[in-house]
Each structure stands twice: as C-alpha cells, then as structure tokens.
Amino acid sequence: MSEIKVQHILTIAELLLKGARDNYVNITTRELGANIGRSQQAASKHLLELEEKGYISRRRSGQGFCIRVTEKGYREIQELFLRLKAALEPLPKMIELAGVAVAGMGEGGYYMSLEGYRRQFIERLGFDPYPGTLNIRLDKVYIDLKRELVMYPAITIDGFSDGKRTYGWVKCYNARINDMIDGAVLVLERTHHDESIMEVIAPVKILDALGLKYGDRVDVKVLIQQQQQQRRITSNNK
Amino acid sequence: MSEIKVQHILTIAELLLKGARDNYVNITTRELGANIGRSQQAASKHLLELEEKGYISRRRSGQGFCIRVTEKGYREIQELFLRLKAALEPLPKMIELAGVAVAGMGEGGYYMSLEGYRRQFIERLGFDPYPGTLNIRLDKVYIDLKRELVMYPAITIDGFSDGKRTYGWVKCYNARINDMIDGAVLVLERTHHDESIMEVIAPVKILDALGLKYGDRVDVKVLIQQQQQQRRITSNNK
DNA sequence: ATTACTACCGCCCGAGTAA
DNA sequence: TTTACTCGGGCGGTAGTAA
Missing domain, CATH: 2.40.30.30 (Riboflavin kinase-like)
Incomplete structure (x- = not known):
C-alpha cells in the first residue's frame, strides 16, 4: 500500500510535469498552488511535508527554491499511477x-x-x-x-x-x-x-x-x- | 480541472478494478474500506457522496448494494489518470x-x-x-x-x-x-x-x-x- | 517579489451503534 | 451479517502576516 498522502498526488504530479524528475526546477509555491487548485500556503505545506518524507529535495535559489522529485517520491507516485492504470486500462493479455x-x-x-x-x-x-x-x-x-x-x-x-x-x-x-x-x-x-x-x-x-x-x-x-x-x-x- | 475529490480517487479505482464499469458489482463497504486503507464508515461515506455527485449508481441487492461507476465518474477518474500519465510517462512524439x-x-x-x-x-x-x-x-x-x-x-x-x-x-x-x-x-x-x-x-x-x-x-x-x-x-x- | 508561520475552522475519518 | 447515523478529534485547508 502506498504511503503517500492522497492530497500530495497532484503536487508531485505537477512537479514532475515541470520536469522535476531529472533536474532541479524552479517553481514558486504560488504557481504550484494555482496549478493544483489550492492556496499558496497549502502548496508550501505540501512541499514541507514531502521534503520531510524524502519525496522531494530542495535547494535555495535566490528568493525561492529549486525542487527535484527524489527516486523515492517517484516510486510512490508511480505505484499509485499503476493502480489507476490497472483499474482504467483494459487488461493486457x-x-x-x-x-x-x-x-x-x-x-x-x-x-x-x-x-x-x-x-x-x-x-x-x-x-x-x-x-x-x-x-x-x-x-x-x-x-x-x-x-x-x-x-x-x-x-x-x-x-x-x-x-x-x-x-x-x-x-x-x-x-x-x-x-x-x-x-x-x-x-x-x-x-x-x-x-x-x-x-x-x-x-x-x-x-x-x-x-x-x-x-x-x-x-x-x-x-x-x-x-x-x-x-x-x-x-x-x- | 477535475471536480472529483482526491480522497475519492482510490475508491473509484477500487470499484473499477472490481469490474464496476461495465456491470453492477457486489462489494461491501467493509471490503471496500479495507482495500483503500480506510474504515468501513469512510467507505460508506465515500459511496454516499459519489452517488450524490452522480459518479456511481447503486441498486439494492439483498443486505448490501450492487454498484456501478457511471460514465461521468469514469470521465473524472480518467482525467486525473491522464494527468498523472502525462507527468509520469515519457512523452510520445x-x-x-x-x-x-x-x-x-x-x-x-x-x-x-x-x-x-x-x-x-x-x-x-x-x-x-x-x-x-x-x-x-x-x-x-x-x-x-x-x-x-x-x-x-x-x-x-x-x-x-x-x-x-x-x-x-x-x-x-x-x-x-x-x-x-x-x-x-x-x-x-x-x-x-x-x-x-x-x-x-x-x-x-x-x-x-x-x-x-x-x-x-x-x-x-x-x-x-x-x-x-x-x-x-x-x-x-x- | 519570495516562503512559511500562526490562528482558525471545516471536512474527513474512526468509534460506537442503530436499523 | 449489512449500511449509515452521530459525534468527537484531528488533519488539511485558507487568511493574515512576518521575514
């Protein structure tokens, strides 16, 4: 069973969409919040929790942060994705x-x-x-x-x-x-x-x-x- | 943007996994709760809310219910799935x-x-x-x-x-x-x-x-x- | 501009339990 | 056995605001 909290799914997905799997990418909590339909504060909280769990890693970059999704984080979200995939896609033979x-x-x-x-x-x-x-x-x-x-x-x-x-x-x-x-x-x-x-x-x-x-x-x-x-x-x- | 609540994602996925897209299937709230890592009561509540939103439909069946995911519900979960897919899978050219x-x-x-x-x-x-x-x-x-x-x-x-x-x-x-x-x-x-x-x-x-x-x-x-x-x-x- | 703290509160969950 | 109600607690949300 996945350990990731469901409310963090979209947050990690959004980071990955921005390319945060391979590189540190720049994204503000405001932008992130807007893209997941939450407030800036919620996004900030998500990032703090994800960082604490080791699902993302951050580096200061000027005023903001550079963010990367860790291998552990990627695994978690992928497990969830595969669960959905199994439910939604026709079974391969x-x-x-x-x-x-x-x-x-x-x-x-x-x-x-x-x-x-x-x-x-x-x-x-x-x-x-x-x-x-x-x-x-x-x-x-x-x-x-x-x-x-x-x-x-x-x-x-x-x-x-x-x-x-x-x-x-x-x-x-x-x-x-x-x-x-x-x-x-x-x-x-x-x-x-x-x-x-x-x-x-x-x-x-x-x-x-x-x-x-x-x-x-x-x-x-x-x-x-x-x-x-x-x-x-x-x-x-x- | 998807309207579905994130906490309902796994619930619908579980129903679909049981085949609830094409047919009414029998599943108890206890079993459902266990499979999504929640209590029986939580599963029951999810079903009530999903039904109210028109994402699933239910029919009495003896003591329990037969449940089917509606086309609307399927669309919602699929939209979410595609969002994850775009984030996780390498881009098709x-x-x-x-x-x-x-x-x-x-x-x-x-x-x-x-x-x-x-x-x-x-x-x-x-x-x-x-x-x-x-x-x-x-x-x-x-x-x-x-x-x-x-x-x-x-x-x-x-x-x-x-x-x-x-x-x-x-x-x-x-x-x-x-x-x-x-x-x-x-x-x-x-x-x-x-x-x-x-x-x-x-x-x-x-x-x-x-x-x-x-x-x-x-x-x-x-x-x-x-x-x-x-x-x-x-x-x-x- | 950022990030993130505090305060507040609404929603979700679980326990107990009724039907 | 079921489903689902009530209730209490706490998580996760937003607003305001500091740094």
Whole structure:
C-alpha cells in the first residue's frame, strides 16, 4: 500500500510535469498552488511535508527554491499511477520480461517447498513445483513492468504459521519461460531480494530442462488473467 | 480541472478494478474500506457522496448494494489518470487521430480570424492561418486520445477582451494533416462543440488544398513537443 | 517579489451503534 | 451479517502576516 498522502498526488504530479524528475526546477509555491487548485500556503505545506518524507529535495535559489522529485517520491507516485492504470486500462493479455539467470540465495526453494506452500501451489496453480526457484535478474527496462505486474490480479497463496514462525503470502502469475516451460512468477510478501530479481517456479528444474546455466538470458511471458467472472449483461465489442 | 475529490480517487479505482464499469458489482463497504486503507464508515461515506455527485449508481441487492461507476465518474477518474500519465510517462512524439471532415458552425473561422488571436497565431505558430477552421468528427476510438492530448504541453494563445466581450484562451498543437499540410489542432477554452469534434487550422484552406470535401476521411498527426528547456543544473538565474 | 508561520475552522475519518 | 447515523478529534485547508 502506498504511503503517500492522497492530497500530495497532484503536487508531485505537477512537479514532475515541470520536469522535476531529472533536474532541479524552479517553481514558486504560488504557481504550484494555482496549478493544483489550492492556496499558496497549502502548496508550501505540501512541499514541507514531502521534503520531510524524502519525496522531494530542495535547494535555495535566490528568493525561492529549486525542487527535484527524489527516486523515492517517484516510486510512490508511480505505484499509485499503476493502480489507476490497472483499474482504467483494459487488461493486457501478456507482459513479457527478460533478464539473465542468476544463482539465488538458496532460500527461495527451501521456503517454497514447505508443505504449507506446496499444498496450495498444487491446488491453485495445478502443478507440484520443483523444490527450487529460478532467480532472474531483470534488465533495467523491465523493472518498471514488474512493478506494474503486481497491480494485476494474481493467484494468491496464503501465508501460514508453523507455530515457530509465520510465512508471508505469495502472489503467483502464470507464465511461460523461453516459450517452452509453463510455470509461474512469484511475488513474495517478504523477500530479501532487490526488486530487479524475479523468482520463477515450474514443475521441473527450469535451467536443466532448457539446457541453460547461470548467466544465460531468460525470457518470461506472464499471462494476465481476466478477473471478475460476474455476469456480463452486455457483450461489449471494441 | 477535475471536480472529483482526491480522497475519492482510490475508491473509484477500487470499484473499477472490481469490474464496476461495465456491470453492477457486489462489494461491501467493509471490503471496500479495507482495500483503500480506510474504515468501513469512510467507505460508506465515500459511496454516499459519489452517488450524490452522480459518479456511481447503486441498486439494492439483498443486505448490501450492487454498484456501478457511471460514465461521468469514469470521465473524472480518467482525467486525473491522464494527468498523472502525462507527468509520469515519457512523452510520445506523436499522436495520430482520424475522422471525417464535417461542416462547422461557421463561427470557428470567424473567431480565429479576430486580430487578437491572429496576431498570436502568427507569432507563436509561425503562420498566418486561413480564416476558417476545419472541423473533424473523430472516430470514436480517437476521442479518448484527444482527451489525452490536452494533458500535454501546448502552445497557448491567450484570451483577450475587445471591451464588449472576452474571448477565451486557445491551446494549439502542431499537426500535419493527411501527411501533407502542416497546421495546428486547436483546443478552445470555450466551445459549443461536443468532444468528438476537433478543430484544425493551417495557412491554407485545408479541404481545397487536399482536394477533399465534407464527409471525406482526414488523418491528423499531432506532434508533441518536449516542454521544459529548463536544464538549470546551475542555479544562477536572473 | 519570495516562503512559511500562526490562528482558525471545516471536512474527513474512526468509534460506537442503530436499523 | 449489512449500511449509515452521530459525534468527537484531528488533519488539511485558507487568511493574515512576518521575514
């Protein structure tokens, strides 16, 4: 869930529109206020709060400020944007991602083979996953797409507890690896990976089945499924 | 400017995500509240307000309600979305629209040839427009694109007053008609047209120059320009 | 001109609860 | 179970104004 306050959405959007993602730009609180339909004072307050949260950074510049949206701020607003996008735009049928196979930390496979998870995988994905996940380091251009992916409806594997500790939920997306193997992309509630790493499971050991080794390129096509199966009163055409 | 309250953004987005654009869907205020990170009471209030504003419509369904987002509500949220989109996504270099030439109401040309406008056209567009606008009735699929267009940076022609009445601003977008004539798409502050109509000007009479008549298809490629030339890495400003 | 503080207050949210 | 009322508190708004 996004941490950004909703009333700050338009403020950051306005800053980005002025080019404040790549550079420090000059904008007065008066102008900003006018553009977001609020007072100068409100704009000033927004900037103070956004700065305190680390969503923007400012530098004095004469009487006013130069403002830049930080990476953190950009992430927040983008998450919100993707949420709207998922709600407003027709579902894409497929999202394609690519990167190179990398050695994991060895934990993914262990966790995913726990009975509490395995049972659900079999039931909801329809296959018994090989006890080990393939980690793919995504090319940079695909990282945004992965973030977008998680906004779409997923097959959810519930978390559970074994009495000693709790295990988080896992979102699964049906996917085809290198156009050959059907498996699933996993998005874990708790992960130690940085976001360029994507975890994939399949009924077989993916690398062996494809004759690949770490460092080889891997292509993943994620199949987005229509969600709501509620009655279609009208058959709409495009 | 959007009239929707910012705190309602996520509420409508959540409804749309549940499929509430095409159908009445069942969703409880408790679930809705949880999904937008608010209480059940807050969700209930949102729905009441959205209903009153005509952004959603509800029907009783057992204990709860069936909810649908109205066209008006969809427009509002889409406008907001496009605003974010313009701020977040890299500028497309070109937007292509198409439709059929239709007879205008004869006013466009009159207004646009007023000296208060003409002077600015010459100065900011670089050409002296033929005193008459070409009206194009856009195909349905392009209407959304036209709405998106106005979110991008435009060449603005200021409004003015002649002492008797005032004339609104005009946004201009450089465009090429049928790949042949360079002109501009106009977006008027005040217009009596419905939104499927797009007005285009050029230095010549477009229909004659292209050998077209009313009812013929016309293709318009709008060239989106990068805005901010403010790469003020150095903070020395005037 | 700026930015942003103080004071005020209206609106939004959540708790409790009725129907 | 629902939805939605009342009420109290606080956040987020504006106006005025200082620096």
